[in-house]
Amino acid sequence: MVDQNPSFVLRKPLDVAIEERPIPEIKHPRDVLVRVRVTGICGSDVHYWQHGSIGNFIVNAPMVLGHESAGEVLKVGSDVKSLQPGDRVCMEPGVPCRYCSECRAGKYNLCADMRFAATPPYDGTLAKYYVLPDDFCYKLPDNVSTDEGSLVEPLSVGVHVVKQAQVKPGDSVVVFGAGPVGLLCCAVAKAFGATKIVAVDIVPSRLEFAKTYAATGTFQPTRDSTPTANAAKIIEENELGIGADVVIDASGAEPSIQTCVHVARNGGTFVQAGMGRSEITFPITAMCVKELTVKGSFRYSAGDYHLAVELLKYGKVSVKELITGEYQFAEAERAFEAVKDGKGIKVLIRGPED
Structure with a gap:
């Protein structure tokens, strides 16, 4: 891999750019390096782009946008047993502390120390590479496409x-x-x-x-x-x-x-x-x-991502119909414009490609 990680960065309101950043490293034996293939655009992404803040979450430094992503496993830490390179995965974008009372009760969405992608000060997933713990990467069934995998987050x-x-x-x-x-x-x-x-x-x-x-x-x-x-x-x-x-x-x-x-x-x-x-x-x-x-109701907690994948696997819910627009990574700002203008239901950004 070339030591570059193209990332779609919000510098300040209405000022975005594609920047080359270092490829994130596996620092924990349970970490997974994912090659991001597709990212959906959410209303919160657009709100940060337009206003630079949501409530008390304020973009004070350049931040990578995006949090609805799916891709392929490139590398796994030494203790990862559930995944291997080449597996297609959807990515749960919020990693809690795991130790507070909320986390221990299975309500980790309420964790005060949550590190959520594209929520200041944490970078998002709209990049070529991203690192997550293995238990926040969900292997996609053979009958669920990578595009559908990116919609597991809103699902x-x-x-x-x-x-x-x-x-x-x-x-x-x-x-x-x-x-x-x-x-x-x-x-x-x-x-x-x-x-x-x-x-x-x-x-x-x-x-x-x-x-x-x-x-x-x-x-x-x-x-x-x-x-x-x-x-x-x-x-x-x-x-x-x-x-x-x-x-x-x-x-x-x-x-x-x-x-x-x-x-x-x-x-x-x-x-x-x-x-x-x-x-x-x-x-x-x-x-x-x-x-x-x-x-x-706030985001999702224990078991929600797993159930979402199961609903897709067994045909209980379909998300294909929601995908109404696709853009390449180089056109990411156009994708944000389309969502802001209410064009379609769910817009996807592909890549960045090799």
Whole structure:
């Protein structure tokens, strides 16, 4: 290997460049060096590119972007038994401390010392080479392509959301936001046995896709209506009776969050997955009177990545349909522009090639 690692680097907001960086080294006997083949672009990547920060995470130094990647194992540490050079893997991009109480409880997504790719100050995976511990590299089944492997990351988010909601066979589920995560929540809910899955969005084309993908029904809110009125229409038009068993917000939009509470049935479950404004007006009285179970959802934790791979392997969830754009590594900034402009659902960047 030539001692070069082409990387797509964010220098400051709206200033990106391809830089040559050193190839990362295997420093631990359980480390794996991966040759990255494909990377999906996420909304958070675009937000860092546009604004240089997300909440308290601020880009104060040049940072490699990307965290939805898959590739091939090039080299393994001396203690690695589960993988060997040539294996195709998807890459879980967040490595926790492993020792805190959250990690020991299997909730490592809540680890205060999490090192998450493309979250300041840690570099992301949009490079030629990347090093991860072997237990954060998941071997892809023969029937799952490397492209599909790059979508295991957002699929794992969907898995975690649906597990948080404790969706079970026969449940009715309403998902607000028909972007990649919302669509994958619909697909995972279907795999978990939900019989009614309603996708809600303000963009008609997204709803059209959702209906062909995993939703059994759709709803487009009207801007001049109230959350309670929209909730009533969702319930009526989709024959949800007293309300949905599970409601998931994957949009982060305040009106959607408010509508979620009114759509849920008494004793139902509401999971907040989308991140929007840090503070919103929330219908707390309705939440209390309905005695809703309300949960947050953040990334993924123990078992989520493995389950996501299994869902793909056995055909319980398909992600091929979500891939709507592809760019070469040299065109990475164009890929970010496409995502910012809302072109397609999931955009992939290939390479860098040899």
